[in-house]
Amino acid sequence: MTKEQPSGPSTRSLHGGRGRHPHGGLAPPLFPAAVNAFGSLEETIATFEGRREGTLYARFGHPTGLSTESRLAALEGAEDAVLCSSGMAAVALTLSAVCRTGDHVLASLEQYGGVAELLHKVGADWGLEVDFLPLEALGDLGSRMRDTTRLVLLESPTNPLVRLVDFRALMAGLERAPHRPVLALDATLATPLGQDSLGAGFDLVLHSATKYLGGHDDLTAGVVLGSRDRTAPIRERRRMLGANCDPETAWLLDRGLMTLAIRWERQCANALELARRLEAHPKVTRVFYPGLPSHPHHELARRQMRAFGAILAFEVQGGFEAARRTFDRLRLIARAPSLGGVESMVLHPATSSHRSLSEAGRREIGITDGLLRMSAGIEDVPDLWRDLEEALA
């Protein structure tokens, strides 16, 4: 019952996916049932065998989740979406579905901390060999590949410096590679609206739905998107490993998705304006935001992204002490270790998101002690700016 997919982002956020629900309600229904009941043994068997439409047991899949998945697939322009219990579950299920013991994985050095930890620890448990590459090396992936390279797992834009993988260079380099591994991209910071990850050539796109997709800091979920032949083994592992998202969370996420486009538009606009003002502030030595011409990936962002995003980072003059003072003096902007919600948040990467790295490791990717990262929310810019100015004073 999929209707024709609308093309504008706001319309797609609202009307993407399934048609109107059979009971006629304008809002999507929530079916909390964890178990389904059947009229006969034949009906039970037919459902188990997939000959009859319907769900069996919520861990396998539930109607509320299917509806959220179809909205997510419409937003990303994907054939299928697999909703799961967190962004980390999305990464773990992808690893489990794609890789076998002895396989080689190429990942970017600039990676969400939890994903790096998973690749190190669980990767070792599963007998995977993982190499972490700087973004600059990704244009010549062929020279880093082995016969056993099965998966390339990247993130773009990255956190906290909002640097980008050059998709065109990556795909061109892969044409020269001896074989084609599975390409997966964590596009959490771009959302499905900020870039066309599947169109760029990735096989699988992952998002932490805890961030922009949910958007209100009140749910934990994740999603993997791609063609049905790629997502089928991920869906199977979701069932076996028990990593589905429960119906209430799926429903809340679906509700959040309806306003994704307007939240994202406002958050991107706020980030650009704050980045410009911070760049002109005497106490700020450097601002990292791809919408600023001073960002090393500004031109790449203009070519590759539909929006510059809502994450920015800035270096406060005076190192750790100055960053600590600024951080502690914020009154409106939350001191919170996340991103993407409607409320603006700031974190100190060196002591939070990137604390597991050594000082040298942080230096390698450009994270200094004076760096603060901000996730722009939907507040009014004058209020956000007053808070930042007073904190920096």
Ligand SMILES: *Cc1c(COP(=O)(O)O)cnc(C)c1O
């Ligand atoms: C938050 C985040 C994750 C992990 O998502 P959870 O929902 O917290 O499990 C993965 N990748 C990126 C880029 C993130 O920001």
